[in-house]
Amino acid sequence: MTAEFSRRTESLLDRAEAICGRRGANLTELRRHVLGLVLDAASPTGAYELLDRLRQTRRGAAPPTVYRALDFLLEQGLVHRVERLSAFVGCVAGCTADPDGESHTHAAQFLICGECGRVIEMQDHHVSAVLARAAKDAGFSILSATIEAEGLCSTCRGSTTGRADASI
Amino acid sequence: MTAEFSRRTESLLDRAEAICGRRGANLTELRRHVLGLVLDAASPTGAYELLDRLRQTRRGAAPPTVYRALDFLLEQGLVHRVERLSAFVGCVAGCTADPDGESHTHAAQFLICGECGRVIEMQDHHVSAVLARAAKDAGFSILSATIEAEGLCSTCRGSTTGRADASI
DNA sequence: GGTTGTGTGTAATGCTATAACATAATCTAT
DNA sequence: ATAGATTATGTTATAGCATTACACACAACC
Numbered sequence: 001m002t003a004e005f006s007r008r009t010e011s012l013l014d015r016a017e018a019i020c021g022r023r024g025a026n027l028t029e030l031r032r033h034v035l036g037l038v039l040d041a042a043s044p045t046g047a048y049e050l051l052d053r054l055r056q057t058r059r060g061a062a063p064p065t066v067y068r069a070l071d072f073l074l075e076q077g078l079v080h081r082v083e084r085l086s087a088f089v090g091c092v093a094g095c096t097a098d099p100d101g102e103s104h105t106h107a108a109q110f111l112i113c114g115e116c117g118r119v120i121e122m123q124d125h126h127v128s129a130v131l132a133r134a135a136k137d138a139g140f141s142i143l144s145a146t147i148e149a150e151g152l153c154s155t156c157r158g159s160t161t162g163r164a165d166a167s168i
Numbered sequence: 169m170t171a172e173f174s175r176r177t178e179s180l181l182d183r184a185e186a187i188c189g190r191r192g193a194n195l196t197e198l199r200r201h202v203l204g205l206v207l208d209a210a211s212p213t214g215a216y217e218l219l220d221r222l223r224q225t226r227r228g229a230a231p232p233t234v235y236r237a238l239d240f241l242l243e244q245g246l247v248h249r250v251e252r253l254s255a256f257v258g259c260v261a262g263c264t265a266d267p268d269g270e271s272h273t274h275a276a277q278f279l280i281c282g283e284c285g286r287v288i289e290m291q292d293h294h295v296s297a298v299l300a301r302a303a304k305d306a307g308f309s310i311l312s313a314t315i316e317a318e319g320l321c322s323t324c325r326g327s328t329t330g331r332a333d334a335s336i
Numbered sequence: 337g338g339t340t341g342t343g344t345g346t347a348a349t350g351c352t353a354t355a356a357c358a359t360a361a362t363c364t365a366t
Numbered sequence: 367a368t369a370g371a372t373t374a375t376g377t378t379a380t381a382g383c384a385t386t387a388c389a390c391a392c393a394a395c396c
Contacts, residue, residue, distance in 0.1 A: 028343070047383070060345065067384065068344080083251040084314060086352095086383060109299065111308045124302040127295075131277065131317065134292040139322030140279045146252060146316045149299065154307030196374070215352070228376065235353065236375080254352060254383095 005036045012039050012095040016078050019097065025076055033058070034069035035090065038079050043117050044087035077106050082119060084112060084148050093123055109147040115156035173204045180207050180263040184246050187265065193244055201226070202237035203258065206247050211285050212255035245274050250287060252280060252316050257287055277315040283324035 005013065013036055020027040027035075037050050051066045058065075070088060073079040077094035081087070093106055107128040111120040127147060135142050173181065181204055188195040195203070205218050219234045226233075238256060241247040245262035249255070261274055275296040279288040295315060303310050 026342080030344075062346065063384070064346085064386090065344075083316075109302065111303055111306060111310075113308075114311065120306055120308060122302060122306060127299050127302050130298045131295050131315065134277065134290060134295050135279055135317055135319070138279060138288055138290060139325075140281075140288060140317070140319055141325060142279075142317040142319040143282065144318050146314060147299065148251075148315075149303055149308070149310040149313040151303070151308055151310040151312075157307075157309055194373080198375075230377065231353070232355090232377085233375075 005040050009036055009039045012090070012092065016076075016095045019095070020076060023076070025072075027076075030058075030065070031069045031072050034066060035073055035078055038073070038088050039090035039095070041089075044082045044085050044089045044119050046085075046087045050088070080106075080108055080110070080121070082110055082112070082148060083146050084150065085119075089119055089121065091121070093121075107145060110149070111153070112148060112150045113153040113156055114150050115152055115159075118153060120153065173208050177204055177207045180258070180260065184244075184263045187263070188244060191244070193240075195244075198226075198233070199237045199240050202234060203241055203246055206241070206256050207258035207263070209257075212250045212253050212257045212287050214253075214255050218256070248274075248276055248278070248289070250278055250280070250316060251314050252318065253287075257289065259289070261289075261291055275313065278317070279321070280316060280318045281321040281324055282318050283320055283327075286321060288321065 013032055016035060017027045017032065034050060034054065037053050038045060047063070047066050047070060050070075051061055051063060054061045054066060070079065070081075074081060077097070078091055079088050079094070080091050082089060089110075091106060091108065093108075097106075106123060107125070109122040109124055109127055111122065113119070128145065131145060131147070132142050181200055184203060185195045185200065202218060202222065205221050206213060215231070215234050215238060218238075219229055219231060222229045222234060238247065238249075242249060245265070246259055247256050247262070248259050250257060257278075259274060259276065261276075265274075274291060275293070277290040277292055277295055279290065281287070296313065299313055299315070300310050
């Protein structure tokens with residue numbers, strides 16, 4: 001019944017399971033399955049697309065099934081939500097991080113290529129620090145931040161004139 | 169029929185209208201009305217709440233009515249969308265900026281107070297610059313960025329223990 | 337053995353946004 | 367003046383994203 005994922009994904013899942021274990025968090029079969037679907041996807045994936053895939057082996061799955069799993073994974077820092085896409089991506093850093101006993105939100109930045117749809121995840125501490133500093137100057141203390149940019153990745157910037165008209 | 173807004177809002181609307189005029193953009197009565205609703209709101213406002221308010225004087229209004237107006241206002245830099253809230257806020261900077269002939273997206277950052285719901289808009293160039301630099305180092309060129317943080321504003325951080333339990 | 341907490345199932349609903357087509361008004365080139 | 371293009375809006379329906387509310391199962395604990 002356990003879903004089959006790529007070798008890389010299975011490896012990350014094992015790491016995630018170990019991390020959760022040490023934290024006292026319960027990475028159940030369902031949660032592991034959803035995390036596998038997210039990690040295995042080539043790009044950020046919507047909740048309902050994950051649901052469709054989940055249903056291939058878990059007949060009764062409904063929206064709350066996948067949203068509850070995602071909530072858990074978000075709390076554990078194993079996935080991120082990309083606000084601009086209403087979609088979810090695996091957090092490799094989260095899956096390989098040393099456990100710290102508490103859930104901890106990785107300060108990540110996402111670069112979304114408008115051309116190919118790929119998402120680059122950065123963990124640039126300087127960016128977070130500068131934002132935190134600016135907020136502090138405004139008397140504001142940050143608990144979590146969303147930093148996302150849309151633009152062109154290096155590959156797509158190099159191609160033709162920007163838009164995908166290689167077929168012309 | 170023209171809606172009545174606060175003196176401050178009407179003043180901003182007049183500025184916005186002047187700016188649009190010089191840009192060759194058409195701030196119609198409908199668009200002006202929606203912008204007024206956004207500017208008059210105390211906090212970020214969802215499209216359907218704007219729709220409800222719009223309907224008080226414009227009976228036939230439907231979702232596309234307000235979404236199309238918002239699209240125009242976003243293009244003109246007169247409002248911002250707060251991704252985390254799926255809500256819209258007026259951009260005072262946009263309503264008072266010198267017209268530049270082209271629509272131009274203000275690089276803004278939002279600080280969302282989880283306590284009172286207020287949103288502080290920053291226009292910190294340094295934050296944008298650091299993000300742009302980090303992206304560039306990753307070979308990525310940014311067209312637009314979303315920078316939003318959730319936390320506590322200075323007022324709410326000072327009150328009791330953080331959560332609103334003043335009633336206890 | 338009753339209670340509590342956690343994880344999941346199930347049905348329904350709510351909220352956010354867009355598609356697709358119709359209508360009206362204005363402009364403009366011939 | 368009129369056909370065609372453009373812009374703005376009206377209208378109906380639907381798509382897409384997320385949550386509420388309640389039920390059930392099971393393990394841990396006293």
